[in-house]
């Protein structure tokens with residue numbers, strides 16, 4: 001079983017606070033600089049270190065949804081993003 005799958009199962013089925021880094025989370029973590037890293041594992045380790053325990057269960061859903069609907073791959077919707085003032089992405093868009 002892959003690490004990501006294992007983390008998703010631990011998180012959703014057993015309520016364990018883990019972060020399963022997928023393509024959306026990887027992108028958001030790097031653009032915002034919340035947890036920059038060259039590999040999925042590097043990002044995962046940083047997120048697990050920096051996200052407080054009480055938010056870990058929900059954090060991966062929030063990050064995935066943010067990446068899927070706002071911080072989208074080709075053209076992020078920075079103008080409509082609620083964390084635009086906190087995000088360190090250098091190429092923010094107007095829309």
Ligand code: SF4
Nearest residue numbers: 071076078081087089
């Ligand atoms: S400001 Fe832009 S790049 Fe930063 S998180 Fe929001 S949508 Fe993504």
